[in-house]
Amino acid sequence: MKRLIQHGLMFGNLVEISSPALIERYNRALKHLTGKTTQLTDFHIDISGYSPEIGDELGNDIYLNPNGCNRQFILLTTAQKAAPLLNAKFSTSRGILRQFYEANEAQLFALTARDAVAGELANSVYEMNTPARLLDIRRITIEADTIGGHVADAAKLGQLIDRFRSTPDGWRNDLLIAEMIGLAKRTGDVTRVPISLPAMGFEQPNFWTSHFGGLYVFRTVKAPAVISVGPVQDLGEMPVGQVMDLSMRNMVADWLERNGLVEPIVKARGMDSAAVLRQKMDFILVDAAEALELDLGNATRTDLRKIAHRLGAALPDEFKGLARLLSWVEGGGDWPRITSEHPAYFYTLRSRPHADRDLVNMLLSQLAPLDVRQMFITHKELFYASYATWSDRKRGYVADFLAREYQVDKAGARAALFGPEPGMDEAERPEPKPSPTMVDLVGPWGALRKRS
Known part of the structure; x- marks a missing residue:
């Protein structure tokens, strides 16, 4: 594969991470998500924060996607939105991540200035023991926060501020004021610079997946179907109108x-x-x-x-x-x-x-x-x-x-x-x-x- 790498045809447009501060943030996020850390002093990451060098170091190319259907991500910089997605299990994953980054770019830019942002492309399916389970995947939800919990803290601070303003004797509540001050030290003034990263949902009606040898799922066309790369008899019962394979x-x-x-x-x-x-x-x-x-x-x-x-x-x-x-x-x-x-x-x-x-x-x-x-x-x-x-x-x-x-x-x-x-x-x-x-x-x- 060296020839492809030299021509920029493989691992192209990955984001280089060599700053000690960014590596420290990445390790905090990696520890939070996987319980592991890297000893590398420089590496490259894709749009999801996956690094092929760290994958090689850990001996695990899916360390951010252990179950194959709920991919986790680590965002260190908004520059990642232009990077490819390596080891993709679903054809829709990169597009969903890019839409999430672009829709929240201003907030993510501010958040990544102080910490790494981590999250997950979550759906209702956590394991796929049969191909039919793929048809249960219809909507992907992204929830994310910094490792320090800045988004959650900002939401809590906002609630405390509302409580302070709505309570006639709120200025006398020393415990409430002390809690607000403590949160504000971590979040800043959320009344002037709001911090918000709402959960976003994305429909996934038609997609390709590498699971079960490769499957193409089409549900919104006139005649819904599943097309398998491998023999159709290996799929078992599928809750869709037509099932075919490439032969x-x-x-x-x-x-x-x-x-x-x-x-x-x-x-x-x-x-x-x-x-x-x-x-x-x-x-x-x-x-x-x-x-x-x-x-x-x-x-x-x-x-x-x-x-x-x-x-x-x-x-x-x-x-x-x-x-x-x-x-x-x-x-x-x-x-x-x-x-x-x-x-x-x-x-x-x-x-x-x-x-x-x-x-x-x-x-x-x-x-x-x-x-x-x-x-x-x-x-x-x-x-x-x-x-x-x-x-x-x-x-x-x-x-x-x-x-x-x-x-x-x-x-x-x-x-x-x-x-x-x-x-x-x-x-x-x-x-x-x-x-x-x-x-x-x-x-x-x-x-x-x-x-x-």
């Missing part, structure tokens, strides 16, 4: 289309579909070159074309299907019929613009695993697990490509591949309702021909 390609494709979640990339508005298809084909050739044990180095598209000529009839079906589609896009071929049974099918799709766009693109990356760029952008956990199994040749090519083509303009690359970020009006709609086209009426790969 059920026809069922998954039909479900995606019925719920209006995907669109063919050749139909996507404002997308250079020819360029995207060529890049997907390049990645497929890189994987095919693995079988030939070819040295990729900084292989250009011309070099990869030579590999394609060498493979000839042995070219992967994914490559052949995308090549036919590219020929149609460029006006030199017939409309190809690529059904959901074809290995190239899911490479030809992307999510439509809606609130769960990133989740659907994440699912598509598992159904089209040779497109390593989409996998890296939408499903980091799967990318890192896959990267560990590749040869050094493929690792070098992919890392160099991502550093060269993606890192320099992340926002531009995401917009080119997946379109602009969904607006509020799109996020609020339960499902997208684009104007129907002939492709919609007959399915993405019906018997259509491109008109000259």
Whole structure:
């Protein structure tokens, strides 16, 4: 993984902690949450305060998430809001933390100036012994305070002030006044600078989780479903309308289309579909070159074309299907019929613009695993697990490509591949309702021909 780290493709944007004062605060929070401390004099933390160096020191990569479903967090600085979330168990966790930080940024800035803030992404499920328990997770609540209890003290001081003001002889109550003074020494003047960090709740209707081998849960679409990475028979009874696994390609494709979640990339508005298809084909050739044990180095598209000529009839079906589609896009071929049974099918799709766009693109990356760029952008956990199994040749090519083509303009690359970020009006709609086209009426790969 050193190559990824050097290119900033792994552990990138983590926040460095080297100040003795911040390390002391972190240790107080860590002791409070886990009963442990670190001896490190510098380390890096993610948006939740998790440190890979401390995880290595403790021999525990989930020391802030021991039960896997109620992640704890330590906030030392509001700069953490831009950091990634490592070892994510749920796809929604980073977004929830970021929303909490942004909604309370002024208060958190003031609180972290004096102490570390600690909290938990809590739900009503504390253990998951069966996959069905995942369906009980519907709302995540965040409650947080400094390790010194400044928020709780401020709330108590506010109550005492109200009591003092409402009691006619309050100024004679020495015990009440002494308690107010003692709390004010820790909180400051809460009448002028209020301290408040209310509990916040976040809905979690649709999400991915790494539990039970990986599951995608969709509950707010027209036809609710659970899609499993592993065999569906391993899940047992699930309280949802439809249960599938990734091997059920026809069922998954039909479900995606019925719920209006995907669109063919050749139909996507404002997308250079020819360029995207060529890049997907390049990645497929890189994987095919693995079988030939070819040295990729900084292989250009011309070099990869030579590999394609060498493979000839042995070219992967994914490559052949995308090549036919590219020929149609460029006006030199017939409309190809690529059904959901074809290995190239899911490479030809992307999510439509809606609130769960990133989740659907994440699912598509598992159904089209040779497109390593989409996998890296939408499903980091799967990318890192896959990267560990590749040869050094493929690792070098992919890392160099991502550093060269993606890192320099992340926002531009995401917009080119997946379109602009969904607006509020799109996020609020339960499902997208684009104007129907002939492709919609007959399915993405019906018997259509491109008109000259």
